[in-house]
Amino acid sequence: MPIKFSHLNYVYSKDTPLETAALHDINLDIIDGSFVCLVGHTGSGKSTLIQHINALLTPTSGSVDVNGIKVMNKKDKKGFLKSLSKEERKHQNIKEIRKNVGLVFQFPEYQLFEETVLKDVSFGPKNFGFSDEEAIKKAKESLKLVGIDESLYDKSPFELSGGQRRRVAIAGIISLNPDILILDEPTAGLDPQGSNEMMELFNILYKNGTTIIMVTHDMDIVIKYATDVIVLKKGDIILECKPHSLFLNDEILKELCVEEPKPISFAKDLIKNGMKISLENVKDTDTLIEEICKARVKYE
């Protein structure tokens, strides 16, 4: 399910004194099977951007095309629908997008509401028309994936710890088997181990063919998992690149006020001193060691 933004603008509270332009003329293509990380300062429009992909926000102008279904404002959509045949019009269903695009909000634990964990996770599938048994089955599968123990299934979500609640909330989206999974800072506020487990889970989903779009401030995550990076600044896309080229671009690093991940700076130093390793392959400490070994072998 490819995603295509074309000339998208978004303005909050239009025509009031509180008017804020959050996105300007966004053009962007996200291909199937990519792991995209969105980075940028707070307030740069990351959350606004991702909410367009499953039509929670409709563009002030321009459009997002998700697998042929257009997200546009009411006026544009009317005109667009007119230009289609009856058959094609049937396909333009927003609910279809919501079914295929799962969005996990920042601090998703605040959206839990059912009496039990299992019920809460099966809420999504039920809404999209699965029978009770199927929904429960999907819920159990995804709870297992996120690492929630079976003994917690019948507990109230409000009795769980913050981290467990986050997992349950994420399971609630994964249970929809989305083709595209969007995550808004899923690891914020988790301990390093919890964060790693979470990332491994997303990586598994990615390996199974899900397109992942993730907002993050964590450069270690970017370098380790991302296939593409998009840098936003005040509502503009200022850079679209591969993760390692982000760390070759000093200007951007300064702009983002981030330090490069340790393995990267280590690798850079090694390269500077004449060791022949390829920076593209360095993703974390393990891959760095591999690269060094390879280089040593060549050297000897």
Next chain:
Amino acid sequence: MNNITLGKYIPYNSVIHRMDPRNKIISMIIFMVLIFLKFSSVPMNFFIYGCLFVVLFIVMKIAHIRFRMLFSQLKALWIMIFILLIVNLIVPGDESYGYFEFFNTGWKIYYSAIYNTLYIIVRLIIMLGISLVLTATTKPLEITNALEWLMKPLKVIRFPVHEIAMTISLALRFIPTLLEETDRIMKAQASRGVDFEHGSFKEKVRAIISLIVPLFISAFQRSGELADAMEARGYDPSAVRTKYRVNKWHTRDTICISIVLILLGGLITLSVMKIDVVAMIVSVVESWF
């Protein structure tokens, strides 16, 4: 989804925005009293409501509040109005205004029932409009400051004025936060397939539950956190404190309150003396022809 504007301050720089909040609150209260005055005849009642409407409209124009905002808030009240109408129709009304029979079924529909419902609708609209003017043009903090000042005399009888003012200001402070939270949760549930607009009654109930429960939980959590934060900073309700913002009474406030008081005096006179302006106008017009 984000078109809920009730109780939200909208920063413009109009005369109304710059008025003293004490003046605005007093004027609002007087205006609300005006709505509940009863006049000598039905046409007279509607005539006065019409005049009040014009005043409200002018005030809203000056304060840059769009009329659309008022009506978007009325949407939620339609059900209530409908129920009121039904109740009024079923309960036997005042025969003095006459009645007609409902398609020869023997069911009497009293005109007074219809009038009463109409009165309530009009009052609701005007009341909503007036409170909209207050909240849209006055920062919550100003409102509570003014309330605290207005309630000062009650301190004599040991009424906890400051505490009440603080509670109100906190409540007002959290309206926009709760609205944001509502928007966020609605979006989160929408991405789990909840449809807040369409669907059967049962689905709608489920949709509302999926919104209300998280909203309450986060509200309770917030209030707990806020209480802790205030305590941690040593907040003591009984302490004497100075104000950062001091209310200033200008000439424009005197003018405004004078107009409102004249309106009050005039309308009370009309009401008490049972003067029917409409009948007078009608008779004058008739005598011309």
